[in-house]
Amino acid sequence: MKNERxxxxxxxxxxxxxxxxxxxxxxxxxxxxxxxxFETDVPCRALVRAKQPGIxxxxxxxxxxxxxxxxxxxxxxxKTDGDVLAAGSEIVSIAGSQKHILTGERLALNVLQRLxxxxxxxxxxxxxxxxxxxxxxxxxxxxxxxxELEKYAVRLGGCGNHRFGLYDGxxxxxxxxxxxxxxxxxxxKVKSGVDASxxxxxxxxxxxxxxxxxxxxxxxxxxxxxxxxxxMSVDLMKxxxxxxxxxxxxxxxxxxxxxxxxxxASTGVDIISVGALTHSAxxxxxxxxxx
Numbered sequence: 001m002k003n004e005r006x007x008x009x010x011x012x013x014x015x016x017x018x019x020x021x022x023x024x025x026x027x028x029x030x031x032x033x034x035x036x037x038f039e040t041d042v043p044c045r046a047l048v049r050a051k052q053p054g055i056x057x058x059x060x061x062x063x064x065x066x067x068x069x070x071x072x073x074x075x076x077x078x079k080t081d082g083d084v085l086a087a088g089s090e091i092v093s094i095a096g097s098q099k100h101i102l103t104g105e106r107l108a109l110n111v112l113q114r115l116x117x118x119x120x121x122x123x124x125x126x127x128x129x130x131x132x133x134x135x136x137x138x139x140x141x142x143x144x145x146x147x148e149l150e151k152y153a154v155r156l157g158g159c160g161n162h163r164f165g166l167y168d169g170x171x172x173x174x175x176x177x178x179x180x181x182x183x184x185x186x187x188x189k190v191k192s193g194v195d196a197s198x199x200x201x202x203x204x205x206x207x208x209x210x211x212x213x214x215x216x217x218x219x220x221x222x223x224x225x226x227x228x229x230x231x232m233s234v235d236l237m238k239x240x241x242x243x244x245x246x247x248x249x250x251x252x253x254x255x256x257x258x259x260x261x262x263x264x265a266s267t268g269v270d271i272i273s274v275g276a277l278t279h280s281a282x283x284x285x286x287x288x289x290x291x
Contacts, residue, residue, distance in 0.1 A: 008152055008155040014148045015064065018149070019061065023069070031102065034102045038098060047289055048112070049090050051286060052285045053085055054116050055122075056082065059079065063108075074093075074094065075092060075093075078091060082156050109286060109288055112284075116286065117282050118154060118277065120281070121281035122281075126157060128258060133265075136160065137271055138151055139277075141279045143279075168204070170194075172207065184222045207224065208228065215227075220247050227249075228251045229251065230254050238268065251270065251272070252269040256273075
C-alpha cells in the first residue's frame, strides 16, 4: 500500500558524510568474524522484510551503507520511503558478495529500524490530531549527528519540523528569560538586536516560552510571533488561547503523549511540539535474512 504523503527531500550530501562516518565507526579495518568464517567470497541473496506494520523510512540511506562497502551489489526495492508496511512486507532484495552483505547488515538495519520507527510513531500522532487544526512538530531532541535523518522521518510520518538548530530560528526559553530580566525585556532585546544586525534575522519569527498566563499576556503585548505554552495543563492552555485571541500563534509543549495529544489539540493551539517523536520512538522490527 502506498502512503499518500509525498516523501520529503533528503540532503544526501549530509547523509553521505554521516554514513561514511558510521561505516568507519563499525567496520574500521574489517569484519573480523566474517573474514575468519569465509576465506572465499561467494555470491548470495538476502531479503529485507518488515516484521510488523509501519511506515517505511530510510531505504536509500540503507542502500548507501552497502554502496560504501561494495558498489557491485544488486539492490532491488519492493517498497519506497513513505510506503505503508504490513507485517511480512518485502522491502529490498540484495544480491552479491556474502561478505559485504554480512558486514553491512547491522548498520543498514539500524538505519531502517530507527527511521521507520520514527515515521511510524509520527504517523500515529498525526492521525490523533487529524481534523483539529493543530499541527504536531518535532524538537531538537534528536540523537547527535542524526538530526537530518530523524527530522526527515518525522516528515514522512506526516508531522512537521520545528527549527533544525540554533541557527534557523529565534526561541526565547526560560533561562534566556531569567537572564534577560523577564519576557518583555527579552523580546525587546531580541527585536533590537534583529534591527541592528547585518544578518537577515528578521526572516525568523520570534517565539517565546511561557509557563504562566501573565507571561502569555506579556508575549502578546511585546510583539512575539509565537508563544510556547510550556507544561501547562489543558485548562491553562485553553485560557492562554483565549488570551492570545488569534493575535499570535500558540504552541503547546511538554508532557505530550499519544494518550493526551488529542486533548491538547482540542484547546485550540496551533502547534504541538513533541520531543518523543525522535527521542522515544520505538524501532520498527525489520529483518535481513539470507535465502
